[in-house]
Amino acid sequence: MSRLGLLLRAGCAALAIASAAPAAEAGPDDPVKIGVLTDMSGPYSDVGGPGSVEAVKMAIEDFGGSTLGKPVVIVSGDHQNKADIGSNIARKWFDVDGVDMVTDLTNSAVALAVQALAKDQKKINLVSSTHTTELTNKACSPYGVHWTFDAYALSAGTAGAVAREGAKKWYFISADYTFGRNLEENAEKILAKYGAQTIGKSRHPLNNSDFSSNLLQAQASGADVIAVANTGNDLSNLMKQAAEFQIGKSQKLVMLSAFVTDIHAMGLDNAKGSVLTEAFYWNRDADSRKWSERFFKKMGKMPTMIQAGSYSATLHYLAAVNAAGSKDADKVMQKMRDTPINDIFWKNGRIREDGVMTHDMLLIQVKSPEQSKEPWDYYDVVGVIPGEQAFQPLSESACPLIKR
Amino acid sequence: MFELIGVAPQALFGQLLLGLINGAFYAMLSLGLAVIFGLLNIINFTHGAQYMMGAFGSWLLLNYLGTPFWGALLIAPLIVAAVGMAIERVLLSRLYHLDHLYGLLLTYGVALVIEGLFRRFYGASGMPYANPIPGGANLGFMFLPYYRAFVVVASLAVCILVWLAIERSKLGSYLRAAIEKPDLVQAFGINVPRMITLTYGFGVGLAALAGVLAAPIYQVSPIMGSHLINVVFAVVVIGGLGSVAGSVVTGFGLGVVEGLTKVFYPEASSTVVFLVMAVVLTIRPGGLFGATR
Numbered sequence: 001m002s003r004l005g006l007l008l009r010a011g012c013a014a015l016a017i018a019s020a021a022p023a024a025e026a027g028p029d030d031p032v033k034i035g036v037l038t039d040m041s042g043p044y045s046d047v048g049g050p051g052s053v054e055a056v057k058m059a060i061e062d063f064g065g066s067t068l069g070k071p072v073v074i075v076s077g078d079h080q081n082k083a084d085i086g087s088n089i090a091r092k093w094f095d096v097d098g099v100d101m102v103t104d105l106t107n108s109a110v111a112l113a114v115q116a117l118a119k120d121q122k123k124i125n126l127v128s129s130t131h132t133t134e135l136t137n138k139a140c141s142p143y144g145v146h147w148t149f150d151a152y153a154l155s156a157g158t159a160g161a162v163a164r165e166g167a168k169k170w171y172f173i174s175a176d177y178t179f180g181r182n183l184e185e186n187a188e189k190i191l192a193k194y195g196a197q198t199i200g201k202s203r204h205p206l207n208n209s210d211f212s213s214n215l216l217q218a219q220a221s222g223a224d225v226i227a228v229a230n231t232g233n234d235l236s237n238l239m240k241q242a243a244e245f246q247i248g249k250s251q252k253l254v255m256l257s258a259f260v261t262d263i264h265a266m267g268l269d270n271a272k273g274s275v276l277t278e279a280f281y282w283n284r285d286a287d288s289r290k291w292s293e294r295f296f297k298k299m300g301k302m303p304t305m306i307q308a309g310s311y312s313a314t315l316h317y318l319a320a321v322n323a324a325g326s327k328d329a330d331k332v333m334q335k336m337r338d339t340p341i342n343d344i345f346w347k348n349g350r351i352r353e354d355g356v357m358t359h360d361m362l363l364i365q366v367k368s369p370e371q372s373k374e375p376w377d378y379y380d381v382v383g384v385i386p387g388e389q390a391f392q393p394l395s396e397s398a399c400p401l402i403k404r
Numbered sequence: 405m406f407e408l409i410g411v412a413p414q415a416l417f418g419q420l421l422l423g424l425i426n427g428a429f430y431a432m433l434s435l436g437l438a439v440i441f442g443l444l445n446i447i448n449f450t451h452g453a454q455y456m457m458g459a460f461g462s463w464l465l466l467n468y469l470g471t472p473f474w475g476a477l478l479i480a481p482l483i484v485a486a487v488g489m490a491i492e493r494v495l496l497s498r499l500y501h502l503d504h505l506y507g508l509l510l511t512y513g514v515a516l517v518i519e520g521l522f523r524r525f526y527g528a529s530g531m532p533y534a535n536p537i538p539g540g541a542n543l544g545f546m547f548l549p550y551y552r553a554f555v556v557v558a559s560l561a562v563c564i565l566v567w568l569a570i571e572r573s574k575l576g577s578y579l580r581a582a583i584e585k586p587d588l589v590q591a592f593g594i595n596v597p598r599m600i601t602l603t604y605g606f607g608v609g610l611a612a613l614a615g616v617l618a619a620p621i622y623q624v625s626p627i628m629g630s631h632l633i634n635v636v637f638a639v640v641v642i643g644g645l646g647s648v649a650g651s652v653v654t655g656f657g658l659g660v661v662e663g664l665t666k667v668f669y670p671e672a673s674s675t676v677v678f679l680v681m682a683v684v685l686t687i688r689p690g691g692l693f694g695a696t697r
Binding site: 042043045049204212214216217220237243261265267269 | 415529552
């Protein structure tokens with residue numbers, strides 16, 4: 001046998017022994033355990049990742065560190081953007097480690113897999129990121145809440161606001177996978193309500209570095225608005241090249257999904273003037289500013305809405321555990337639904353029966369470099385979309401839990 | 405004719421030109437790979453990371469030392485080449501007597517380490533880098549940013565110079581001789597190991613130069629190289645492993661093929677290069693310009 005083969009076998013054997021080792025069965029008297037399952041080093045590690053772990057730590061600290069007479073425990077895991085790795089970690093957390101609640105869950109595929117698992121095991125999952133509206137439609141769970149935003153809220157907010165101003169002809173540049181298509185479909189639904197129409201679209205593969213081709217087609221289409229449905233490096237590259245081809249001069253560029261870290265990465269020169277929707281902005285008021293500065297001291301960057309969402313979800317969960325006097329998932333969920341969410345980020349948040357946490361969304365315009373007064377001063381909050389309008393109406397939801 | 409295929413001539417010309425610009429990057433990157441493989445017999449998987457280091461180098465120079473783009477164009481490749489030579493001396497030089505596969509594994513591992521380090525310190529989203537030549541000209545069928553025109557001209561010039569240096573200069577002839585018969589060349593009093601180190605540094609410097617040129621167009625991010633490197637490898641394989649002229653011609657050619665695909669079926673634009681590779685390898689296993697080794 002080759003040395004490599006031998007090494008592999010030894011490794012497998014060690015793993016088998018480790019996983020077969022008897023684990024102390026987790027019981028109702030164990031401390032409350034929170035798992036942060038996120039992308040620790042991949043493309044989403046800046047929007048969720050280690051920042052989300054830190055935000056959950058801050059929530060536990062702000063809550064006082066313990067509940068039900070025991071200190072709250074936090075564990076974190078890297079799902080590497082793979083649904084199978086994510087559900088394996090979650091399964092081990094639920095079965096062996098006695099984790100009671102999982103949060104963050106960046107990446108739609110991972111979130112869907114973990115929500116299904118949590119539903120079977122009667123564990124709570126609070127999704128503070130992820131676009132897919134599937135989580136609160138066909139795949140909805142009585143123990144799953146979609147906390148911060150979804151594709152509907154982002155595209156409805158942005159597309160609605162721009163269409164209201166009278167932009168009639170739209171061109172979409174979308175990432176060619178579920179995420180991009182989902183954003184695009186949701187935006188088109190809204191456009192139809194305002195009598196605006198799609199006059200063209202072009203799709204690009206994930207991790208495409210050159211967008212000049214898509215941009216040139218969009219430029220030639222004569223559209224009033226070019227709507228961009230991609231994220232991360234794709235988004236930064238596209239915006240940078242749009243500025244290079246001077247696209248924003250005669251046509252309006254709209255990002256259907258963007259985080260403050262994306263704006264930081266692409267620079268105000270490339271993003272100025274664009275309109276987008278976010279659930280949270282660090283510099284919105286004194287409270288959010290104070291919290292964000294604490295976060296900045298630890299992470300060296302301002303929090304995204306996902307990280308703020310992980311904080312808020314954890315805080316609300318811990319309060320519900322305290323009030324219920326138990327970590328039983330049914331009791332805790334009942335308390336969470338009964339109590340409106342009022343924290344430093346969100347006012348009058350409410351958890352609907354389909355699992356959507358409805359709250360106000362912020363309509364944002366990106367500042368120009370001249371308007372920006374300090375580092376990370378990137379946004380003008382130009383409007384607030386009330387929670388009832390921001391999210392998909394309950395009547396349109398395909399969630400089987402809704403009593404009709 | 406254009407109506408027949410359902411595409412306006414403007415769109416077609418525009419995409420062809422864009423293809424040529426992307427081809428310029430493919431050509432420069434595959435050139436470095438071809439030089440390294442041709443002379444060292446190492447399949448340098450660190451190339452993408454070294455391209456990224458070039459781009460990051462220019463960002464670091466600008467933000468910490470205030471060096472403008474034109475300075476970085478010279479300094480960043482030199483620094484990255486020096487790092488490359490250190491890697492060659494310390495790690496790669498131990499593998500020359502072994503199979504290609506070990507060099508490939510080592511360079512791949514080094515690439516992962518470098519990318520991981522950059523991500524650790526600068527995050528996954530990357531950094532902005534301003535365009536040194538803003539503005540552009542309206543060509544009628546498309547808007548051509550001045551900077552993109554500069555990239556094509558610069559990379560063509562570099563490719564021709566490198567080809568001349570290797571195929572037509574005395575130093576180039578030493579290099580080529582050292583590949584064929586290292587012992588004999590050494591016997592003539594030429595320090596072959598040093599020549600190999602310098603050659604590796606040169607190939608790496610080319611990657612870094614492409615990175616500096618890319619910084620104003622693409623997001624400067626730790627993963628920018630790993631996205632590109634697969635395509636560039638396909639380019640080298642299609643051109644013929646180790647063939648300098650082959651890699652340049654194929655680089656520009658495949659850029660154009662990719663550009664055309666974006667007109668007709670954009671979703672396939674990331675796959676078309678590999679399709680071409682499969683076809684070429686079936687018909688000519690040595691690549692378009694290569695001899696079978």
